Amino acid sequence: MANHTAPLRGPFRPPHRGAAPRQKVLPVARVSLLIPSHALPPFSYRIPEHLVSEVRIGMAVVAPLSGYGRLGIVVGFEEDGDRPLKEIRALAEGLSLPGNLVKLCAWTAGASALPLNAVLRMALPPGLSTSALQVHDPAPDWPWRAGSIVSRTQLRRVLGGEGLKAAEEAGRIVFAPAPPVRRNIEWAVAEDEAYEVPSRASRQRALLEALVDHDSGLPVVGLLEAANAGRDSLRRLVRRGAVRIEKRPEPLSVSYTRGSGSGLAEYEEGAKRALARGGAWIWRMPNAEGVAAAAAVARCAVRRGEQTLVLTPEIGAVERLVEEFERLLPAGLTVASYHSELGRDRAAVHEAARLGEVDVLVGTRVAVLVPLARPGAICVMDEPNEAHRASPGYEGVPIHVREPAIARSRIEGDAAVVFFSPFPSLRLYAPESGVLRLPAIEADWWPAVSVVDMRGTGAALSSTLLAACRRTIQFGGRRRRVGVVVNRLGHAASLSCARCGFVWRCPACAFPLALRDTVGKSLSCNRCGTDEGSARQCPNCGSGRLDRTGLAVDKVRAGLADALGVEVGVSTADKREGEDGSVVVGTARRMLEEEWDLVVVPDADSLLFGAAGTAEKGFRLLYAAAQASRDRVLIQTRQPEHHVLQAALRGDYEAFAASELPKRRSLGYPPHAHLAQITLEGSKETVRRTVESRLRPILGDGVEMLDPVPFPGDGVGTAWRVLLKSRKRGALAEAAALVARIAAETRGGGSGLKARIDMDPEEV
Numbered sequence: 021m022a023n024h025t026a027p028l029r030g031p032f033r034p035p036h037r038g039a040a041p042r043q044k045v046l047p048v049a050r051v052s053l054l055i056p057s058h059a060l061p062p063f064s065y066r067i068p069e070h071l072v073s074e075v076r077i078g079m080a081v082v083a084p085l086s087g088y089g090r091l092g093i094v095v096g097f098e099e100d101g102d103r104p105l106k107e108i109r110a111l112a113e114g115l116s117l118p119g120n121l122v123k124l125c126a127w128t129a130g131a132s133a134l135p136l137n138a139v140l141r142m143a144l145p146p147g148l149s150t151s152a153l154q155v156h157d158p159a160p161d162w163p164w165r166a167g168s169i170v171s172r173t174q175l176r177r178v179l180g181g182e183g184l185k186a187a188e189e190a191g192r193i194v195f196a197p198a199p200p201v202r203r204n205i206e207w208a209v210a211e212d213e214a215y216e217v218p219s220r221a222s223r224q225r226a227l228l229e230a231l232v233d234h235d236s237g238l239p240v241v242g243l244l245e246a247a248n249a250g251r252d253s254l255r256r257l258v259r260r261g262a263v264r265i266e267k268r269p270e271p272l273s274v275s276y277t278r279g280s281g282s283g284l285a286e287y288e289e290g291a292k293r294a295l296a297r298g299g300a301w302i303w304r305m306p307n308a309e310g311v312a313a314a315a316a317v318a319r320c321a322v323r324r325g326e327q328t329l330v331l332t333p334e335i336g337a338v339e340r341l342v343e344e345f346e347r348l349l350p351a352g353l354t355v356a357s358y359h360s361e362l363g364r365d366r367a368a369v370h371e372a373a374r375l376g377e378v379d380v381l382v383g384t385r386v387a388v389l390v391p392l393a394r395p396g397a398i399c400v401m402d403e404p405n406e407a408h409r410a411s412p413g414y415e416g417v418p419i420h421v422r423e424p425a426i427a428r429s430r431i432e433g434d435a436a437v438v439f440f441s442p443f444p445s446l447r448l449y450a451p452e453s454g455v456l457r458l459p460a461i462e463a464d465w466w467p468a469v470s471v472v473d474m475r476g477t478g479a480a481l482s483s484t485l486l487a488a489c490r491r492t493i494q495f496g497g498r499r500r501r502v503g504v505v506v507n508r509l510g511h512a513a514s515l516s517c518a519r520c521g522f523v524w525r526c527p528a529c530a531f532p533l534a535l536r537d538t539v540g541k542s543l544s545c546n547r548c549g550t551d552e553g554s555a556r557q558c559p560n561c562g563s564g565r566l567d568r569t570g571l572a573v574d575k576v577r578a579g580l581a582d583a584l585g586v587e588v589g590v591s592t593a594d595k596r597e598g599e600d601g602s603v604v605v606g607t608a609r610r611m612l613e614e615e616w617d618l619v620v621v622p623d624a625d626s627l628l629f630g631a632a633g634t635a636e637k638g639f640r641l642l643y644a645a646a647q648a649s650r651d652r653v654l655i656q657t658r659q660p661e662h663h664v665l666q667a668a669l670r671g672d673y674e675a676f677a678a679s680e681l682p683k684r685r686s687l688g689y690p691p692h693a694h695l696a697q698i699t700l701e702g703s704k705e706t707v708r709r710t711v712e713s714r715l716r717p718i719l720g721d722g723v724e725m726l727d728p729v730p731f732p733g734d735g736v737g738t739a740w741r742v743l744l745k746s747r748k749r750g751a752l753a754e755a756a757a758l759v760a761r762i763a764a765e766t767r768g769g770g771s772g773l774k775a776r777i778d779m780d781p782e783e784v
Contacts, residue, residue, distance in 0.1 A: 047066060047067055047072065047100040048064050048065065048066055048067065048097065048098045048099070048100050048105065049064070049065050049067050049075055049081075049094045049096070049097055049108065050062040050063070050064055050094070050095050050096040050097065050098060051063055051064075051065050051081060051083050051092040051093065051094055051095070051108070052092055052093050052095050052136050052137045052140055053083065053085055053090045053091070053092040053137060054090070054091050054092060054093065054137050054140060054141050054144070054150065055085075055090060055137065055150075056138075056141065056150075059135035059137070059138070060135070060137060061136075062095050062096070062136065063083070063085070063092075064098060064103070064105055065081075065083045065105060065106055065107060065108045066100075066105040066106070066107045066108070067107070067108055068107050068108060071108060071111065074111060075094060075108070075111070076094065076119065077094055077095065077096065077097075077119040077122055078093065078094065078116050078117040078118055078119045078121065078122045079093070079094045079111060079113070079116045080092070080093055080111070080112040080113065080114075080115035080116045080117070080144075080197075081093075081094060081108045081109075081110065081111055081112065082108070082109045082110040082111075082112060082194075082195045082197075083106065083108050083109060084106050084109060084188070084189075087182075087185035087188070087189070088172070088184070088185060088188060088195075089109055089110075089153075089188050089194075089195030090150075090195070091112065091115070091148075091150050091195070091197040093116075093117060093122065093140050095122055095126065095136065095140075109188075109195070110194065110195070112197055115144060115145070115148070115197060115199075117140070117143055117144070117391055118391055120431050120432050120433075121143055121389065121391050121432075122140070123431050124143075124389065124424065124427055124428050124431050124432075125139045125140050125142075125143055125389065126139075127424070127427045127431070128389070128417055128419070128423075128424045128427070130749070130750055130753050130754075131419055131423055131424070131427075131749060131753060131779060132417055132418055132419045132753070132779050133696070133753045133756045133757045133760070133777045133779055134417070134418070139389070139417065142386070142389050142416070142417065143389040143390070143391065144199075145199035145200075145366075145367040145370045145371065146199075146200075146366050146367055146370065146386075147199060147200040147364065147366070147367050148197060148198070148199050148200075148367075149197060149198050149199070149200070150197050151171050151172050151173070152169050152170070152171055152172070152196050152197070152198065153169070153170055153171075153172060153175060153188075153193050153194060153195050153196055154167065154168070154169055154170075154193070154194045154195075154196040155167065155168040155169075155170060155192070155193055156191060156192055156193060156194045157190075157191065157192040158192070159192065162178075163178065169196060172184070175187075175193065199367040199370075199371070200364045200367050201364075202269040202270045202272075202364055202365070202368050203269075203270050203364070204267040204268060204269055204270070205239055205240070205241070205267070205268065205269075205270050206239070206240040206241075206265055206266075206267060207237045207238065207239055207240065207265070207266050207267070207268045208227075208231060208237055208238055208239075208240050208243050208254065208263050208264075208265055209231065209236070209237035209263065209264050209265075209266065210228065210231040210232055210235075210237070210262070210263060211261055211262055211263055211264050212261055212262045215228065215257075215260065215261070215262035217262075221253070221256070223247065223248070223249035223250065223253040224249070224253045224256060224257055226247035226248065226249055227243060227244075227247045227249050227253060227254055227257060227263070228257065228262060228263070229247075230243055230246055230247050231243070231263065237266075240254065240265065270364075270365070272356075272365065272368050272369065272372060273356060273357060273362065273365050273369065274354050274355070274356040274369070274372060274377070274378060275342065275346055275354070275355050275356070276346070276351070276352060276353065276354060276355075277345060277346050277347075277348075277349040277350060277351055277352065277353040277354075277355060278346055278347070278351050279346070279347050279348050279349050279350060279351065280350060280351070281319055281348070281349060281350040283312060283348060284312060284315055284316040284319060284348065287309075287312060287313040287315075287316035287317075288316050288319075288320065290303060290313070290316075290458045290459065291313070291316040291317040291319070291320045291438075292320055293458065294317065294397075294436040294438050294456075294458065295317070295320050295321060295324065295396065295397060295436045297436070297456075298429065298433075298434035298435060298436050299429060299430070299434060299436065299437075299456060300425075300426045300429060300436075300437045300439070300453075300454070300455040300456065301436065301437070301438045301439065301455065301456045301457065301458055302438075302439050302441075302444050302448060302449060302455055302456070302457045302458065303438055303439065303440055303457075303458040303460075303461075304441065304442055304443075304444065304457075304460035304461070304673065305440065305442060305460065305461035305462075306442055306461070306463045306647065307402065307440075307441075307442060307647070309461060310401055310402075310440040310441075311341060311344045311345075311348070311401075312348060313438075313440060313461075314330055314341075314399040314401065314438070314440060315344070315345055315348040315349055317397050317399055317436070317438055318330070318345065318349060318353075318379070318380045318397065318399070319349055319350065320397075321396035321397040322349075322353060322379050322380075324396055325394060325396075326394045326395065326396020326397065326435075327373070327376065327378065327379060327380070327381065327392045327393065327394050327395060327396055327397075328379070328380045328381070328396060328397045328398070328399065329381050329383070329387060329388075329390070329392065329395070329397070329398045329399070330345075330380060330381065330382045330383070330398075330399045330401065331383060331384070331385065331387060331388060331398065331399070331400045331401065331408070331421050331425065332382065332383075332384065332401040332402065333384065333385070333401070333402055333405035333406075333407035333408050334384070334405075334407060335359045335360070335361055335384060337401070337402075338357045338358075338359050338382050338383060338384060339357060341382045341401070342355050342356075342357050342382050345380055345382065349380070353379040353380065354377065354378050354379045354380070355378070355379065355380045355381075355382065356369045356372065356373070356378045356380075356381055356382070357369070357382050357383065358370070358373070358381055358382065358383030358384075358386070358387040358390060359383055359384045359386065359387075360384070360386055360415050369381070370390055370391075373390050373391065373392055373393075374390075374391045374392070374393060375393055376392070376393030376394050384407075384416070385407075385408055385409070385410060385416040385417065385421045386415055386416050388416075388417065388421045388424050388425060388428070389417070389424070392432075395428070395432045395433070395435045396435055396436070397435060397436045397437070397438065398425050398428065398429060398435065398436070398437040398438070399437075399438050399440065400421060400422060400425055400437065400438070400439045400440065401440050402440070402441055403422060403439040403440060403441040403444050403445060403448065404441055404443060404444060404445045404636075404640055406782055408420050408421045408422070409421070409782065412776055418777075418778065418779070419779055419780060420445075420780075420782065422439065422445070422448060423780070425437045426455075438458075439455070442463070442643065442647075442671075442673065443639060443640050443643050443673050443676075445636070445782075446636055446677060446680055446681060446684060447684075447689075447690040447691045447780075448691075449677050449681075450681050450684070450685075450691050450692070452691050452692055453691045462671070463647070463671060466646060466670075466671050467619075467646055467649040467650070467651055467652055467653050468651065468652045468653070469646070469652070469653045469654075469655070469669045470484070470488070470652065470653070470654045470655070471654075471655050471657060471660050471665070471669070472484045472485060472654065472655065472656045472657070473657070473658070473660045474518075474656050474657060474658050475518075475519060475520055475521050475658045476518075476519055477518070478518055478565065480571060480575065480576070480579055480622065480623075481576070481579050481580065481583060481622060481656075482656060484654070485620060485622065485654055485656060486580075486583050486584065488618060488620070488652070488654050489502050489580070489584055489603060489618065489620070490584060492617050492618040492651075492652075493584070493586065493602050493603065499617060500602055500617060501602055501603075501604070501616050501617050501618075502602065502603045502604070502616060502617065502618045502619075502620060503604055503606075503611050503612075503614065503616035503618070503619050503620070503648065504576060504580065504603065504604065504605040504606070504611075504619075504620045504621075504622060505606070505607070505608050505611050505612065505619065505620065505621050505641070505645055506571055506572070506573045506576050506605060506606070506607060506622065506623070507607070507608065507621075507623065507626045507627050507638075507641065514532040514533065514534065514535060514568075514569045514625075514626075514629040515533065515535045515543060515555055515566055515567070515568060515569070516566070516567055516569055516625060516629070516658055517558035517560065517561060517563055517565065517566060517567075517658075518563065518565035518566065518567045518658070519558065519561050519563035519565055520558060520560050520561040520563065520658075521625075521657075521658030521659050522558050522559070522560040522561070523569075523625075523629050523659075524543055524552070524555060526545035526548065526550050526552070527550065527552075528545065528548050528550045529545065529548050529550075529687070531545055532629040532634075533545055533550075533552055535568055542554045543555055544729070544730075545729070548726055548727070548729070549726070549727045549728070549729040569623065569625045569626040569629060571622055571623045571626070573590060573592055573595075573605055573606065573607065574590075576605050576622055577590055577605040580603060580605065584603065586601070586602060586603060587601055587603075588601065588603045588604070588605055589601040589603065589604040589605070590604065590605055590606060591604055591605075591606030591607075591610045591611060592606050592607045592610060593607065593609070593610070608641050608644070608645075611648070612641075612644045612645060612647075612648045614648065615648055615649075615650055616648055616649055616650065617649070617650050617651045617652070618649065618651060618652050618653075618654065619645045619646070619648055619649040619652075619653045619654070620653075620654045620655075620656075621641075621642065621645055621653070621654070621655045621656065622656050623656060623657075624638070624642065624655045624656060624657040624659075624665055625657055625658055625659055627641055627642065627664075628657075628659060628662050628664055628665060633782060633783035633784060634783065635664045635680060636680065637783065638664055638668070639664050639667065639668045639673075639676050642655070642664075642665065642668035642669060643668045643671060643673070646668070646669065646671060653669070655669065663675075663676070663679045664676060664679075664680075667679070688745055688747075689784070690780050692747075693745055693746060693747045694745070694746055694747070694748070694749045694752045694779070694780055695743060695744065695745055695752075695779075695780055695781065695784065696743070696744040696745075696752050696753070696755070696756035696777060696778070696779050696780075697741060697742075697743055697744075697777075697778040697779075697781045697784060698741070698742045698743075698744065698756060698759055698760065698763075698775055698776070698777055698778075699731055699739055699740070699741055699775065699776045699778070700728065700739070700740045700741075700742060700763060700773060700774070700775055701738055701739050701740075701773065701774040701775075702738060702740075702773035702774070703738065704740070706773055707728050707740045707773065708728060710762075710763065710773060711725070711727075711728055711742060714762050715742070715759050715762060715763070718755075718758060718759075718762070719744075719755055720751060720754075720755065722746050722747065722748055722751055723744055723745070723746045723751055723752060723755045724744065724745045724746065725742060725743070725744050725745075726742065726743040726744075726745070727742075728740040728741065728742045729741055742759070743784065744756055744759070752779075753779060756777045756779065757777070759775070759777075760775040760776075760777050763775035
């Protein structure tokens with residue numbers, strides 16, 4: 021059989037350091053086939069004798085399944101047996117992955133309960149086409165010539181299913197997977213710099229002057245825009261031999277740094293320390309300093325001949341970071357962005373990073389599995405941000421990038437991974453995580469903080485708050501602006517006493533109870549399912565004035581507009597009006613991106629009570645509110661002595677961590693153990709019957725299952741949450757995947773049960 025190699029890109033280059041030694045290649049390879057709609061396990065294929073010396077872990081190959089050639093990645097080897105096995109048909113070296121990256125994908129698949137082939141696809145070039153085949157040896161009656169690229173659908177239409185299989189088996193048609201190709205665009209190049217432009221042809225002169233400064237030419241579209249000229253002027257220059265037009269691939273979005281590196285000295289010692297030792301590190305500092313510190317890490321990595329991967333939660337932040345690195349890093353280094361909106365250019369950046377042509381790759385969570393030729397450092401910016409984790413239906417791995425980043429640093433020769441944030445996640449900060457710490461850089465300024473005790477009052481907005489707003493509008497700081505941050509949870513609110521601030525808690529696990537019915541005030545626990553019935557009066561002081569925690573944006577906006585007599589703007593994900601006004605109400609994600617003279621949090625209690633993780637999230641929001649204020653922060657609460665509130669308003673992260681970590685340890689929450697949240701959709705009876713009769717009995721030792729509870733925010737009562745706990749991540753992931761599969765089988769039986777897995781959720 022001939023060796024048909026897919027017509028792809030150049031040879032694979034091994035990683036610079038930490039590369040695994042070449043494995044002893046055995047006659048049978050385990051291949052994970054990259055079929056998007058199928059969660060297939062790896063299959064065994066015989067390696068043809070002429071390919072035995074070339075096949076290694078990570079090699080992209082073409083292997084048959086049901087008679088058709090499919091793209092797959094070699095993930096392991098096994099001893100030859102007497103089984104009849106199909107043979108690998110061809111190699112696709114240009115799509116091969118480093119062996120260490122395959123190990124990382126296998127780890128990620130286990131940690132996220134995803135099929136291995138789904139994770140491997142994330143590591144390959146985006147936009148990879150797996151539906152095209154190349155005609156190699158056409159039959160006389162075929163309508164295609166040798167070398168033609170034809171879709172599988174068209175081939176099947178002409179040849180029929182069996183005819184296509186026979187043609188592939190005979191090697192007359194070759195499966196040709198390929199990444200998207202950059203389109204060719206027109207470039208203009210100066211041919212005759214001495215050409216004298218007519219005196220009246222100012223547009224032609226502008227075009228020629230622009231080209232003279234660029235020996236290699238300029239893209240035509242950009243040239244015409246810069247010279248404010250039309251194509252007619254350019255055509256005249258071409259006809260006269262002054263300029264030539266040629267086709268080139270569209271330029272890669274790789275930029276070059278232009279700085280001196282002089283502003284990075286104060287961070288150099290920490291950067292060198294992290295890279296010299298490797299492993300995972302926390303570097304606490306104000307967000308404003310994180311970019312320069314990450315640039316210092318990148319510069320140290322470049323000096324060692326290594327690449328740096330920088331991960332940031334938002335696409336907008338990617339472009340801002342690229343601009344900052346261009347300014348901060350010494351001139352001549354290459355920086356590229358990588359995110360879901362790059363289009364075809366993203367595959368080209370993927371290739372450049374794989375070949376070592378990019379010194380610093382800045383991307384969102386989708387970049388965490390991009391292969392690097394010389395991996396040296398990973399920087400994770402704004403580490404606690406939940407956007408670092410892919411939500412269901414969105415691109416990326418559905419676990420926080422901190423997990424594969426730490427695994428990658430360990431697998432790829434102990435490269436350094438540095439997490440930047442003034443308030444890192446507790447699961448990362450806990451001693452049990454094994455993450456090292458660089459000396460923290462504390463904020464050198466902190467705003468004045470006022471706490472308004474709302475116990476005993478029924479008002480939503482205190483006179484103190486309104487007076488502070490008026491004072492800022494009339495006599496405040498530079499812009500006289502007030503930002504009002506409302507934590508609009510929308511579900512799982514708690515119940516508190518308006519008189520003394522008492523909060524109802526679960527008697528079984530001490531979590532604040534969730535308010536299920538705002539009229540009857542029925543309470544239940546989101547964690548263990550305990551139902552406490554309805555609350556009528558406070559058990560602490562006897563008051564019947566019971567309030568739901570949390571104020572809605574519209575209610576606060578209307579109250580402020582009425583009391584202050586000014587137009588109040590709004591800034592949320594769904595609504596943006598009057599954002600340039602003197603008073604703006606909105607959710608934290610939008611409001612805390614700006615600076616304000618006065619930052620107001622009218623209901624801090626909604627930040628302190630709720631699911632596991634609510635207090636940590638509340639601390640971050642209050643800390644960020646202080647960072648966003650130029651002058652003063654004002655907080656309303658019925659819990660003024662709460663330790664989270666006090667620590668946040670002092671900017672004391674260590675005090676907050678010291679008080680919260682023992683609680684996580686006692687509950688067995690990450691990093692002390694691992695959780696799998698399984699969302700089941702179906703009737704209450706179906707869910708409970710399935711859990712007790714089919715799911716709970718299959719769990720192995722060391723995996724605990726809590727009873728199903730209504731999913732917060734599900735108003736129709738058809739979504740239920742089942743929580744699994746274990747100290748072993750692998751055992752938990754296997755159990756979660758098994759539970760989801762059995763639930764899917766139940767669905768197929770007609771009872772309407774669907775399942776979704778969320779490994780180690782950020783908030784429970």
